[in-house]
Amino acid sequence: MNAILILIPLFPLLGFLILGLGFRAIPKKWASVIGPGTVLLSFILSLVVFFNFHDFAASPTRFFFPWLHVGPLDIPFSFLIDPLSILMLLIVTGVGFIIHVYSIGYMKDDPGFNRFFAYMNLFVFSMLLLVLGANYPIMFIGWEGVGLCSYLLIGFWFRNHEYNNAAKKAFIMNRIGDLGFLLGMFLIFNIFNSLSFDHVFAQAKSISFGNPSIVAITLLLFVGAVGKSAQIPLYTWLPDAMAGPTPVSALIHAATMVTAGVYMVARSNILYVLSPATMAIMGMTGLATALFAASIAIFQNDIKKILAYSTISQLGYMFVGLSVGAFTGAMFHLTTHAFFKALLFLCAGSVIHALGGEQDIRSMGGLRKTMPKTFWTFLIATLTIAGIPPLSGFFSKDEVLVKAFEFGHLLWLLLAIGTLMTAFYMFRMLYLVFFRDFRGSDEQKHHLHEAPSVMRIPLVILALLAAFGGLINIPALLGGNEGLSKFLAPVFADSFSIMEHETPVSNGTGWLLMSVTFVGVVAMAVWAYFRYAKGKHGLEPDDTSRSFPVRMVSNKYYIDELYDYLFVKPVLRISRFLHEIVELRFIDRIVNGVGNLVVWTGSTVRFIQTGNVGFYMFIMILGIILILFLNILI
Amino acid sequence: MTTIISLTILGVLVLFLGIMKKQSWLLPVILLGLVVSMVLTIMDWNAARSYYHEMIIVDHVSVAFSTVLIFSTFLIFSLAAHYYRGVQRPLDDIYGVMIFALTGAVMMTSYGNLIMLFLGIETLSIALYVLAGSHKEAITSNEATLKYFLLGSFLSGFLLFGIALIYGSSGSFDLHRISVYVASCAGTYPPMFLAGLFLLIIGLAFKIAIVPFHFWAPDVYEGTPTLLTAFMATVVKTASIVAMFRFFTHTFQGIHGVWETTIWVMAALTILLGNLTGVYQPNLKRMLAYSSISHSGYMLLAVVAFSRMSDNALLLYTLSYSIATISAFGILILIREAHGNDYFSSLNGMGKTNPLEAFCLTVSMLSLAGIPPLAGFMAKYYLFTAALEKGLVWLVIIAIVGSAISVAYYFKPIMAIYLKESNGVKLNVETPYKVHLMFMTLLVILIGVLPFLVVGLL
Amino acid sequence: MAPISSIPIQYYLVFCSVLFSIGVVGVLIKRNALVILMSIELMINSINLLLAAFSAYSNDPAGQIFVFFIMVVAAAEVAIGLAIVVLIYRTTHSIDINVLNKLKW
């Protein structure tokens, strides 16, 4: 089994190496086999692991080779196979494979075709390491690796400096989070003397609630999660990251990488459970992000940016879920989100593809007729994310909402408002893109076409997953068997036994909550329909003067500008100050000053040597008198 | 004693050869004679004894330093053929006087009586007055000899006065008896004796060129014909410092504390002033003069330290300093010949036109600066060790600072040689001269790598 | 004891020191090379006298012998010195010690 296990990440790595080393020599045809092929192999092996998962129950940690061993520090290269990692494994390789296939069509004409697949394979490899690692450092390898791939893929079209800037921003913001992660690891090592999940979690069980070290650890790790999963305050990179090719956005910035933070918190659930303070902070962060991002999404006009903010918002939901102890719910939402958000992005990709790169929804419209398949899949995705039963999004979101309600009614209310906003902006987008008349140029209109089958089939598969993915965890309330919950239960068992449990909502309340949100969502859909499909809204150019709050929101609350003002500019200014003032005018001047002083002294002292014998004699006599005087008379 | 006799004979022989108009024989005879007297000196190694009621004492120290002196003179004479090659007039007087100066220097290393010290110093000095002015046509040479003569005879007056006062208080010129007198004083010395002691120190300090009695050195070095400057900078300095050292070791061990502070301060001042003043010199020859002043300061370190290592340290230091300095002067002679001046700019681009000579000068500069693994480093290291053994930490730190400053000027020629554009003048050097330069360079490296050849002797 | 010892040695000492100092002052304040040469002679002769006195007081002939040495050496020195002065006069037409001032700094 170990061989299979190591092969899962090795296949994509192999794909990367082949495509990367021979990137010019390999024809596109081969690349389009190698790229997705390796991921498919990984997916198949993941399925094998999934079906043999009981073999791992006894010894979930599989050792491969010692990696870093210094005295007390022992970090083996080993994988942890438990339900949680298997779930992620399937998502990463499964969704990854689908998106790879889609990319064959999407990137068909790009000169960097091979390079693209190389990077994508590398990404899958890193993501698999992240998911499979049996200790924090191995996870961190993947953690940083996906950051790198994200950097490479956002800046894939590197002729454009704006894209490059976006890529750099993503990497640096991730790195800020990574520093938190790193420090968290150090603290873990300090407290537990180990970094392996099994050791740490086993020891953690015996630690008291709210232990300050644990709080610090979890907060630091959460900083990492904030960076990676684009939460407030480190979220601004994700909208910019849309500079990358759309499949990248689908795979990395929707389905997998950005959820790594959620995965990490879920993985460390026991630590988080021990730290209510962190949970509270996490919950507030998640909630704020969910609402904040949703509010921005309403006023965005770039199809991918809307989806980006939507992703941020949905990630916020997941963190709220985690913070209220709904680990399964969060993971469930993560899974369904992977399906529907990947689908949304791929649909958006088809649209962009069809429009020759156009991303502004104000220049779209009426695509329902020319791209029916895309429209239908997009519709399914929209309904899913909006939470229309019985599509998967409904179940996953509902699970988080119900848990939130147990935790506090206000929390539920705010989340529900977020849900309504989600529904609103999603339907706004749907209507603006697919309804009304086409608003683009004639040339675009002429070229409008449905995506080729290599792109369509992935859409369909994802649409099916998005629609029926909810089946894996239908709540008991609706007569489901809660399959995913049971599957994941061992992972969270310890936490559940420690955690304080709120009284579960009664069935009646459950139904009530469900219906309230449902009605609200439908209302939003209708409102948006009249506003955007029938009405004349949503086409205003950016610069029309609007009321202050609207201007705030549509400019993303000026957060980018704020960061620029607070961090980027000061650092540059400090840099200039340090270099020009401290370094050159101060330190170096002191160093040179010593030298100059010596030279100056030398050039001055030499004038004692007047060349005048009388003077010399005079000085000598002075010297003699001084020596005699000092030595004899004193 | 055999050294002094053989050298005197050699000197007379040279003068006779001059009378017999055998100019071409001069150098071979001198070099051979120097080798012979060096051999005779070394044969005295284990034959320690004294002559004429301890007027002359031959011991390890005197033999070792006499050898250094004769060897340095040998090296200098090896440069003479080239230096004087175009000169028409007979040279027997200059050569002869040099030999006599050497005789005086040897006397200064082996005296056992202040009379002999005085005679040695005067023999050396009077010869040098002549040598400094030997380039009669050059006004600089005239000036050099005038300055040297006036200051030299003035200061030898003080030296004499010192000797007289010592004689007055101790009743003898004999080093041994003076030391008996010192021991009998048991810590309290009459002012007359102290005054004599310090005047003696001052007289010797002048010869070594120690601040504040160093003023003559830069001017005289610059004005004196280059070959003879090399002689002054090496032989005279070595002889004088050894004389001072011998004086202290033989008589005044007991009163180390009395003169220690004075020498300490003089050493520190010499190191600092010599090096500082050297920094700004545009003239290689004058720079070497300041360098030699600073090296006097370093040598004084051995005297101040007055430890069991001092003699070895001094031997290594004088030897390595002499060889490196002579080598540098050897290049300087070439430069002066080709360019007519001693400015650093004349060295520009020498690395391209004359790589071998450039290398020799570089090695000698690095050695003087005390860069390992050259002789100069080992010498400095040994000296510092000797000083630190006596806990002279601050003096050593001053010496270190001085070394650091000295790099500033020792690197000037190096930078000119390798980093500046050539001015296209190629030095014209015949093979024996090259071989000689290489020989000295190799010695500098060799002593650095195998210091134990020299160090364990004393 | 010779009548010389009826004069205390300190007298000689002071006298010779004064003589020596006069010589030193002469060297310091005069610019004429010849005068300086003479002043140096004065210094040396004061020392000779001192040595002779010490010698007589301690009944040690060495001091007086030394005096002879000094006289010989001084003669040689003066010879050289005069030669140098002549040399200088030939080139500069002056025997002022400060005229020759080319070598400095």
Next chain:
Amino acid sequence: MLTVILILFPLVFLLILLSIRQEKIVRQFALAASLIEFGVAVAAFIQFKTSCHCNLLFTADWLATLGVSLKFGMDGISLLMVMLTTFLIPVIILASFSHAYPKPRAFYGLVLLMEMALVGVFTAFDGLMFYIFWELALIPAYFICAVWGGNDRIRITFKFFLYTFVGSLFMLVALIYLYFRTPLPHSFDLHWLYAATLTPGEQSWIFVAFFLAFAIKIPIFPFHTWQPDTYAAAPATGSMLLAGMMLKMGIYGMIRWMVPVCHNAVQEYAPYVIALAVTGIIYASVIAIRQGDMKRLVAYSSIAHVGLIAAGVFSLTAIAMQGAIIQMISHGINIVGLFMVIDIIEKRTGTRTISELGGIAHKAPRLAIMFMIILLGSIALPLTNGFIGEFLLLLGLFEYSAVFAAIAGLTIIFSAVYMLWMYQRTMYGPPNVITENIPDLTWPEMAAFIPLVVMIFWIGLFPGLFLDVALPDVMQTLNFIR
């Protein structure tokens, strides 16, 4: 015996090289010589690994009266440094092939001399031998930089020489002073120096003297100002030698000499040194952000990196010490790689000003890939060599002080900022007039890069081989602290 061979071989080769008549084959000969030297080092490594911890010791009398002996040996730490040196020198020589340096005999002769001196420094088990080789290494470094360097080289290289020379002079005094505090009979032998009895005051002074020497060489803020200028003015080969190996001498010296000898003072002053080092990390990183010259940018990044190493050493934990050793190797490899990239760019475009470049990745993808890999190593991406070092260093530092570690950790953010900025502005974007026709890497150039890239991943993936070698000796060094 191998140790002595390692020291003498470069010298022998140097003499042979000087006697080669045709200038054309000089560099091939130098390459061959350095490869042979590397072979010997590998042999020593294997011997060390197999016949376990025989110290490859060589002892002979030299200056017996002063307790100086020719004592050379290799323990794990020395061995790794020697491996690094002998590994990098052939790479550097290979990288210099595309330059037609004038006077190749002198040039490659100096490189070999430098190699000898470096090996000497790393293997000396005698205080004075250490000092001699330490200074000896400065001479070829100075000449390489000064003779073959660029703008304003005379002033800058001299400043470099003088500055580092001054620092080491103080070390000399400290060593001699120490010598007199060793048990009788005094000796410069490493272990005798370790056994020296010092009062707290003396320890402090010796600490300061050593620290000056090492801090200037490394360089630690605020003694670093010679470094950016020197790297910028030096020829590519010179920069590589300086940054790749020479500054390791300082860190090595700290581990080998400073920590064991003045252990009490080291403990006492460690917080201040770490504070300086950490300040330097931030300071240099922040300055690097705005540098327009690639070499200067790398120079400042190097100050930041070695600052972290120094901080790690002074945290006096086994983990950080190991990290320091591995990071010395990594830093050497990475910075040589970076300078190689810069050199190639400068050679082809005539400039290394970042704002004048751009879009090179289009025309020279191989170069871009190599650059990227090396860059990843230097920004410490996991699975590259840089990560192992920085992870261990920060972890060890964290053990010492969480606050320092957190501040020092900012380096991973800053390094990403400036490195990626440099990469983006030179490699990405549209090509311009200067970079339009830039040719891609030639095969000899690739050959120089490949060993570096292999090492970057080797150390990143299997650091155990290197860590295990040094561990016992690191523990021994730390034993002095307890």
